[in-house]
Every structure is written in structure tokens, then in C-alpha cells.
Amino acid sequence: MSQSTAIISKKKGNRVFLLVVAVFACAVLTIFNYNTIKVVSGINAYISGESTYSKNQKEGVRHLMTYLVYEDPVEYELFLQYISIPSSTGSGLHGLLNSSSDSFVRESLSKGQNPPENIDNIIWLYKGFRHYKFMQNAIAIWWQGDSLVNQLIHLGVDINKATPFADSKADSLLKRQFFNEINTLSIELTSKEIEFSAVMGRVGRKSASILFWVNAIVITIMLTSVVAFSNMLIYKLEKSKRKLKKINTGLVATNDKLDNFIFATSHDLKAPINNLQGLLNLLFMIPATDPVQENIRNKMNASIVVLNANINRLEQLMLIDSKPDADGAEIELQDLLFQILEEHKEFIDAADTSVSTHFELEKLRYSESGIKEIILNLLSNAIKYKSPDRSGEIKISTYLKDGFFVLRFADNGLGMDVSLHGDQIFGLSKRFHKDLSGSGVELYLVKKIVERNGGMIKAQSEIGVGTIFELFLQKP
Amino acid sequence: MKKFKSTLIIDDDPISCFINQKIIERTELTQHIAVVHNGAEALEYIVKDVSANSETGNKPDLIFLDLNMPGMDGFEFLQKYKALERNYWENVEIVVLTSSNNQTDINKTKGYNVMAYLTKPLTVESLNSLFKQEDNRQ
Known part of the structure; x- marks a missing residue:
């Protein structure tokens, strides 16, 4: 391979490399952005689920306390109804941890009042990130929360069994003890819920930050490649333009030379032919001494006429302009x-x-x-x-x-x-x-x-x- | 046919000059013939060698001019000749006689009061035809 071929091949290789980098960066950015959006949606789904979980748990606590005070069975029913919502979400979590069927997990999370699109995101985030530390932390807090909800349900059952309370000192003390237990569980649950939100919030903020930096870096790589690629193309175009201009100038010069050459040649050819014709004309003025001489003069004349006409036409053809x-x-x-x-x-x-x-x-x-x-x-x-x-x-x-x-x-x-x-x-x-x-x-x-x-x-x-x-x- | 007093042939080619001279003599178009070989020589002849105001001098009243000549060519001669004082070129007929029948060359001689544009070789017929036409016009 000659040196020039090697240089051309190297330049072509550079262009292909830059193009591959730009295309690869584009693909990376698309995949990364898609996954980041999924992660952020998943985090939102968890935070939203936690919010529903927390509201219903608190409502359940409120009805349990009212039931303890007024001993109205309707309040107990309402307690069971509200507490079943965080409980169902907890079952869904158990399902995820124990690799239960998707349908069981979806049904449980649905009972926990999670919207279907959030359920998909909750499952996707868990499956994709269960081995990551932030996810394990969040699951651990959720797990502890579920354990507290279960304790609350058991406490409710115990209160229901103890109802009605007698107007005795012993029952009064029992009631106070129940109050204290409900209160303690509620405080612990609130603490867990705050902790869970904090973990997920941190993950969300970190994701946004990573998203920004990855985008910035990949876009910079992409732009650099595209700019370098464009510069290479522009350089190549300009080089071709310069080359064409040079060729064109050469062609114009050659054309001018050719025109001059044709002009000079036709003049140099025509001058002696015209002279020959002129001399022959003079010769015709002298009477011929014998018929052969006259015949030769006529033939010479005919040849010169044809030669002259041919040169004139050749000149016309060569000089015809477009x-x-x-x-x-x-x-x-x-x-x-x-x-x-x-x-x-x-x-x-x-x-x-x-x-x-x-x-x-x-x-x-x-x-x-x-x-x-x-x-x-x-x-x-x-x-x-x-x-x-x-x-x-x-x-x-x-x-x-x-x-x-x-x-x-x-x-x-x-x-x-x-x-x-x-x-x-x-x-x-x-x-x-x-x-x-x-x-x-x-x-x-x-x-x-x-x-x-x-x-x-x-x-x-x-x-x-x-x-x-x-x-x-x-x-x- | 119109007759001239003195004719000047401007041509670098001696054979062409010989032919032109013989043909002009044959037609008895002029009393005197002078030959020069380029534009510069022609101007020198016109200005120096011939007294323009002299009645006895051979001031040319007919010029046969070739266009492609070494040194000062026919185009340059036309330019410089017409730039001379009026009495040098007044009542002088110019016939361009060249081997080129290029339209560009013909166009370039326009504006110098060129009487005719003839292509070589000069013939008795072309001269007769030219000055017969000229007579008719007059």
C-alpha cells in the first residue's frame, strides 16, 4: 500500500470512528434517560404508596382510640377497614420479598390503594434494584413498619376482646395501658414513615443529579464527535474545492493556450497557402505554353482551393464558442x-x-x-x-x-x-x-x-x- | 474605376507584398506603390518620409493593411494613424487585407473608417469589384 493510500485510509478511519462515537453516545443517552425516568417514576410510586399507607394507618389508629373511649362497634369495624389498606400493601411487599406470583403482588398492592401504573413501577424498581443499598434500606424500614402495623392489628383484637370495660379501677388501668400501647405504636410508625420518605427522597435527588451529569458528559462527547466530524467534512470539501479551482484554472490556461495555438497554426498555415494561391493567380495571367502545363496549373489551383476551404472550416470549428x-x-x-x-x-x-x-x-x-x-x-x-x-x-x-x-x-x-x-x-x-x-x-x-x-x-x-x-x- | 495617386502596402510577408504589388500594377489602380513591413514603418513613412503638405510628395491616398504583423500590428497602426493630425488621414482609403476572416478581427477594425475587408490572396477580380462598387456608390 502506498503512503498516500495509507493516509487516506487513516483519515477515513478517523471519520468512521467519530461517527461511531456519536452514534454510540446517542444510544447510551437514550437508554440511560429511559432508565432514569423509570427509576424516578418508581421512587414516586413508592413515595405515593407510603403516603396512602400512612394516611390509612393514622385513620385506623384514630378509630381504634375512639372505639376504646366509646366502645362503639362501628368504630372497631372502621379500624379494621382502614388498617387493612397498609396491611395489604405489606402483603404485597412480602410477596415481592418471597418471589410470589406477580398476580398476588399486584392484587395485594391494588388492595393497598396503589394505582395500576404505580404498581408496575413499584415492581420494576424492586426487581431491578433489590440488591442496591438504598433499596435494601427502604425495604428494611418498610418491613419494620409492617411489623408495627401487625402489632397494631393484634392490639385492636385484644381491645375488642376486652370490650366492654367495667367501671372498675382494674379496667380503667387496662384502658390506660391500651392507650399507651396505641400511642407508642403510632409514634414508631410515624417515625418509620418519615425515615422511609427520607431514604426515597435522597435516592430521587441523587438520581436527578446523576441524570444531569451523565447527560452533560454524554452530550459533550456527542457534540465533540459531531463537531470534529463536521470539521473533517468541511476540510475535505474545502480541499476538493481548492483542487477543483486549481484544475479549473489549469483548464482555462490550457484552453487559452489551445486557442492561441489554433490561431497561430491557422495563420501560419493560411499565409503560405494564400501566397501559393496568389502566385498561382499571377501565373494564370501568363499564357500557358502547352496544354499539359495548363492542366497542371488547374489541378494545382483546385487543390489549393480545397486546402484553403478545409483550413477555414477547421479554424471555424476549433474556435466555435459555447x-x-x-x-x-x-x-x-x-x-x-x-x-x-x-x-x-x-x-x-x-x-x-x-x-x-x-x-x-x-x-x-x-x-x-x-x-x-x-x-x-x-x-x-x-x-x-x-x-x-x-x-x-x-x-x-x-x-x-x-x-x-x-x-x-x-x-x-x-x-x-x-x-x-x-x-x-x-x-x-x-x-x-x-x-x-x-x-x-x-x-x-x-x-x-x-x-x-x-x-x-x-x-x-x-x-x-x-x-x-x-x-x-x-x-x- | 477610381484611380489613386499613391498606394502604400503594409505587410510583413515579402511574397504577399510581391503578389499585392503585381495585382495592383495589373489593375493600374495607382501611379505609385510603396511597401513597408509593419505599422511602425508605415507611420514613419507617412509622417517623416513623405511631406504631408507637399503637393509633390507621395502621400498615400490608398493603404492596403495586413493585421497580423510583428512589432506594431494592423490594429495598433489603425489606432495611432487615426490619432495623427487630420491632414495625414483625410481622403485616404484603407483596405484591410489579411488571411484571417475572423469576425472578432473584423469587428476590431470597425470605427477606423476602413473601406473594405478583403481576405488574401488579393485578386484582380476582388479589386475591380471593390472599386467598381465604390464608383457606383459615388
């Missing part, structure tokens, strides 16, 4: 066409071709050089593919179609199978034929000029009938 033309102007099409036809009169007459026009739209805002190139190339193309069997007819018209200014160019030339060649008719042939008729440069140039100015070109053609080009130049 940017829209900047020389937009209002053009009188009839005037422009007249000018072009005048300039190329000899060429068109020699090709036995006539040009007619029908302009529904006479003015066009377009690049003058662009539209001139288009018309010239289409004329050249039509003449090149003229049918040898008939005089050439070119019909040029303009109209509005689909919101576009359309320039239509129809000829009665050889025609071609558009379905067979498709868009290839606008393609550039792979070589310049010695015979220009095969070069296909004209249509390529026309398409380029139309497209770079935001238009499009369509062709219809029939073999032996002719070809129609519709140039959708622009929306007026």
Missing part, C-alpha cells in the same frame, strides 16, 4: 439575405440554384455574425447536397411557432433518411473528406450557433424530395 453571442442587434432579414446573396452570387449561380423568401416576421433581434453564419452554412449545405437531376430551389421563410421566432430553410436537394440518421445529421464527421461534400461541418456549426443562443433546430427530409430545417431561434 457562450451566447454578445453582438445582439436588430436585423432586417431581407437586407441581410440580399447582402449575403450578393456576396456569394457567383457561387450560387454556378450551382444553378435560386433562392426565394417569404418573411412573415421581417425583423429579428439576434447576433448579426451568428445569423449570417447560420444562413451561409445552410446555403452551403443546400448547394452541396443539390440534386444533379434538377435546378436547386431554396425557400427561406420566417414565422411564429410555439412562441418561437422560426427561420425555415427548405431545399429540393437529395434529401436523406432522418429516421435512420436522427441527430447524427448535426454531428461532426470524423474526417475531412478531400471532397468537401462529406464534411458535414455546416449543420454542426448551425446547431452550435442556434443552441448557444438559446434555440433549437429540427430537420425533416425525404430522399429525392428535399430537406426542411426549422430553426427555433428565440422567443420574441
